[in-house]
Amino acid sequence: MTPHVHWSDAAVLVVEKPAGLLTVPGRAPEHRDCLISRVQAQFPDALVVHRLDQVTSGLVLIARGADAQRALSMQFQQRRVGKRYQALVQGVPEAESGAIALPLICDWPNRPRQMVDHARGKPSLTRWRVIERLDAGPHGRPCTRLELEPVTGRSHQLRVHLASIGHPILGDGLYGADPAPRVCLHAQWLAFTHPLDGRPLEVASPVPF
Secondary structure, eight states, X not given: OOOOEEEEOSSEEEEEEOXXXXXXXXXXXXXXXXXXXXXXXXXXXXXXXXXXXXXXEEEEEEEESHHHHHHHHHHHHTTOSEEEEEEEEESOOSSSEEEEEOOEEEOGGGXXXXXXXXXXXXXXXXXXXXXXXXXXXXTSSOEEEEEEEEXXXXXXXXXXXXXXXXXXXXXXXXGTOOOOSSOOEEEEEEEEEOTTXXXXXXXXXXXXX
């Protein structure tokens, strides 16, 4: 199935990745199907700039051609790309907003799990704010809808950070969450500079949970 295209021009694509689909192909033959291969069937010059976890849905920025890929990758490296996610998390945080600064590293014996490691982990920062407190979520118990801003972009960062403060993302069994129909994490907003003409662009995606 061809992914929904939110934005398309000569240099940039912004497409919707469904939950459960890899961004790039895995090593096993059964993992060859992925977002970028589906996009390249329609746009042969499409190249990956960043990734979302397989369980995460939402917006992915894709370059058309190597020059655009270099320019957009530089924006990510310099943290000039705005990213916002929404998540449903277990429990109800007391505060209205906050920041989680916990260093992360791969938990090699249990990969792909990541973990907090204050001695060896890479600095990682997530900002969050409450959107809505709910008496009953998909698992039937109180939960909270959060807006998340990953300032850094470590693997599984949002998932580990929220689990580490006692509010794992619903459906994320890898990090101890209660079952839900899916992992309730969605990349819902991107802001970046167009690599050709320098204009600012923003793209938003409806949250499916």
